[in-house]
Amino acid sequence: MYADIIVDISAENLDKTYQYLIPDKMKDQVAAGTPVVIPFGKGNRTISGYVVDISDKPKIAPERIKPIVSVKEKENSIDSKMVALAWWIKEQYGSTMNDALHTVIPVSKKVRENIARTIVQKESEEELKARLGEAVRKKHVAKQRFLEELLSAGQLDYNLTTKKLNISPSVIAKFEDEGAIRIDSAQVYRNPFAEVDRSGYVKPDLNDEQSKVADAIISDIKKQNNAANCLIHGITGSGKTEIYMAIIDEVLAQGRQVIMLIPEISLTYQTVKRFYMRYGNRISIINSRLTGGERYDQYLRIKRGEADICIGPRSALFAPFDRLGLIIIDEEHEGSYISEKAPRYSTREVAFKRAEMEGASVILGSATPSLEAYTMAKSGRIKLFSVLNRANNAALPDVHVVDMRAELKSKNRSIFSRKLRSLIEDRLNKHEQVMLFLNRRGYSGTVSCRECGHVIKCPHCDISLTLHRTGPSDTAGGNDLQNRRNMPTDRPEEQASMVCHYCGYSEPLVKACPKCGSKYIGSFGIGTQKVEEQIKAAFPTARVLRLDADTTKNKNSYEEILSGFANEEADILVGTQMIVKGHDFGKCTLVGILVADMSLYSPDFRAGERTFQLLTQASGRAGRGKLKGDVVIQTYNPEHYCVETASHADYQAFYDEEMSYRRIMDYPPARCMLTVVLESLDEEFVIGRSEEIAGLLKTRLSGNKGFRRIVGPADAPLYKANDYYRRVVTIKSGDYGLLVDVKDFVQEWVENSAGLKVDYVFN
Numbered sequence: 001m002y003a004d005i006i007v008d009i010s011a012e013n014l015d016k017t018y019q020y021l022i023p024d025k026m027k028d029q030v031a032a033g034t035p036v037v038i039p040f041g042k043g044n045r046t047i048s049g050y051v052v053d054i055s056d057k058p059k060i061a062p063e064r065i066k067p068i069v070s071v072k073e074k075e076n077s078i079d080s081k082m083v084a085l086a087w088w089i090k091e092q093y094g095s096t097m098n099d100a101l102h103t104v105i106p107v108s109k110k111v112r113e114n115i116a117r118t119i120v121q122k123e124s125e126e127e128l129k130a131r132l133g134e135a136v137r138k139k140h141v142a143k144q145r146f147l148e149e150l151l152s153a154g155q156l157d158y159n160l161t162t163k164k165l166n167i168s169p170s171v172i173a174k175f176e177d178e179g180a181i182r183i184d185s186a187q188v189y190r191n192p193f194a195e196v197d198r199s200g201y202v203k204p205d206l207n208d209e210q211s212k213v214a215d216a217i218i219s220d221i222k223k224q225n226n227a228a229n230c231l232i233h234g235i236t237g238s239g240k241t242e243i244y245m246a247i248i249d250e251v252l253a254q255g256r257q258v259i260m261l262i263p264e265i266s267l268t269y270q271t272v273k274r275f276y277m278r279y280g281n282r283i284s285i286i287n288s289r290l291t292g293g294e295r296y297d298q299y300l301r302i303k304r305g306e307a308d309i310c311i312g313p314r315s316a317l318f319a320p321f322d323r324l325g326l327i328i329i330d331e332e333h334e335g336s337y338i339s340e341k342a343p344r345y346s347t348r349e350v351a352f353k354r355a356e357m358e359g360a361s362v363i364l365g366s367a368t369p370s371l372e373a374y375t376m377a378k379s380g381r382i383k384l385f386s387v388l389n390r391a392n393n394a395a396l397p398d399v400h401v402v403d404m405r406a407e408l409k410s411k412n413r414s415i416f417s418r419k420l421r422s423l424i425e426d427r428l429n430k431h432e433q434v435m436l437f438l439n440r441r442g443y444s445g446t447v448s449c450r451e452c453g454h455v456i457k458c459p460h461c462d463i464s465l466t467l468h469r470t471g472p473s474d475t476a477g478g479n480d481l482q483n484r485r486n487m488p489t490d491r492p493e494e495q496a497s498m499v500c501h502y503c504g505y506s507e508p509l510v511k512a513c514p515k516c517g518s519k520y521i522g523s524f525g526i527g528t529q530k531v532e533e534q535i536k537a538a539f540p541t542a543r544v545l546r547l548d549a550d551t552t553k554n555k556n557s558y559e560e561i562l563s564g565f566a567n568e569e570a571d572i573l574v575g576t577q578m579i580v581k582g583h584d585f586g587k588c589t590l591v592g593i594l595v596a597d598m599s600l601y602s603p604d605f606r607a608g609e610r611t612f613q614l615l616t617q618a619s620g621r622a623g624r625g626k627l628k629g630d631v632v633i634q635t636y637n638p639e640h641y642c643v644e645t646a647s648h649a650d651y652q653a654f655y656d657e658e659m660s661y662r663r664i665m666d667y668p669p670a671r672c673m674l675t676v677v678l679e680s681l682d683e684e685f686v687i688g689r690s691e692e693i694a695g696l697l698k699t700r701l702s703g704n705k706g707f708r709r710i711v712g713p714a715d716a717p718l719y720k721a722n723d724y725y726r727r728v729v730t731i732k733s734g735d736y737g738l739l740v741d742v743k744d745f746v747q748e749w750v751e752n753s754a755g756l757k758v759d760y761v762f763n
């Protein structure tokens, strides 16, 4: 057996591993993360390194591979633990070890940019003056200039010295070697709260419901010596953050450290400030707007023990704390907790793993828990706590479900129902604010009826079919996705079909609704810009702000738009799901959801879950202050269980219904699911190979305990991307381990298949 060893854990060196032989006597001691001593270089001087991977395949001639000298005492350092975690991620999610290491050690190469270095005199003034005399005598003008400046100023900024005084680094290095000067470096990092005055902060007293939950969790943490994993299911505005902070206080008091994960979109100034007011400079904040250098500063602050709490999105899970006591995942249901690039890890699962390795606890929190988390809680794997009332006694809003089919029948074709229009007018008169919400996520090219709300679904998979163009592939240029999927319905019908992207089922595009016979069937869509125009037409005096991917391209525009609305610079805020997070708008008393069904149509088995979450979270934005709120949900499917249960904020009813669907269809979390994505530049080739592997897997898996079914092969939802054609095969199983075996089997098969790329998506 051979071990890949890395000699220095830093981002620049992650790619540089060296292979060594594992002597028989060490076999049982060596695993990913083990610190070892190895002979290195020509002279075989011994140095230390970490094992990052193990294999039975030599990368060079076996006789040239040197053996490991010894295994170091179990030091259990943070580096060692992070390497072990990377290895677990690689095994679980099927990535390369290199990708996994880059995930857990997220350090930029641009380390230098934020280091301020100062040149300080080390020798006495006399000694330096003597050096100056010598430099003058020898006509070393650069040295002369440098010493004169240093003597007059006492110390010099390094960058200024090299750039402005034009002294080369080698001259400075020489003085340093000779002991004349010393170079101090300090990481400078910008603290966005430096100016904020914390003196007025008072901890709020928890209300009874909050204290009960906090006390129970704190007592579990004390009793179980940190393995108090739980889910806090608390309605929107129930004050979960205060509960987290009470528990964080306890963990800090034990001398341990905390990772607080918040989705990027909720990580606003307002949110972070709450933590800063309470914990001051003991917090470290990570977000995607940090430069590489700033990110590295935070990494170092954590490594040096200058911070105890790291707040950030997904990547903050890898904060290098060595006394980690608690990981909190707020809004745990958010899709952004699943990595969209390899390794496609689930933050929740990795958090449980990291906590297990370090004896820490995990707290999940949400108003709309993922089915995975809730199932875990119901099965007893983690504890469940519920908070059913709003913290500051704000009342929950009144929810009105409006049937848009009836509006159509009454000849109202506008995007505003009569109910919504009158409530908007009412709010404009009262100078209160309105949020209008368009949940467009994932919606494109699905076929639905505007008369009866019927959505066309795959008879085998029970997810929406997607419009496809049949016949020869399109060479007309433009966006291929556009051509294939968003084809306008006025094109000749014989060219269009509806396809399931899980199993490949296909049928011609219908001409009339199979349920009610209406001709108003097709792929409908509306964008936020269109909505904005229609608001301006309908309510000419209203001031409107729009928040979507287009208006938030700039670094700070997201924050600017939200705070503009918070400062009442607009009456109406219209946007995508982005608007449902992060800010409290006390004056916002009306939330309108324009087409609740849009996210229901998305061709994904989680469409219903996403819809329930979006409707509930959006409703939760209304009436968070002293004024009572209203919510209007416009829909073509008022009787759909997702809409029904969301309108009553009845999570339990939603969960039961949704789980029975998952069980019947073998979707997660009832079963585990692996989607193998095959990609090739050659369309015919990838089609052939996807059929081959589906066949191989069928034979291999049939009769296996736990195996449920193979679905596909089919075109991927994004069939062609970057010139690659993409096909998917989906495997459902009651046993996760079986899927990991499938991944290893496919990996080996792909490695013998030139021109084929593969990606694994575990669900």
Ligand code: ADP
Binding pocket: 204, 205, 206, 207, 210, 234, 235, 236, 237, 238, 239, 240, 241, 242, 391, 392, 584
């Ligand atoms: P959640 O995260 O559950 O949606 P938050 O923690 O943001 O809820 O709290 C909602 C609002 O209630 C915030 O404005 C918060 O300051 C306030 N709040 C929370 N707990 C208390 C409390 N014990 N007393 C008074 N106000 C509270």
Ligand code: ZN
Binding pocket: 449, 450, 451, 452, 453, 454, 513, 514, 515, 516, 517, 518
């Ligand atoms: Zn119909």
Ligand code: ZN
Binding pocket: 458, 459, 460, 461, 462, 500, 501, 502, 503, 504, 505
């Ligand atoms: Zn299907």
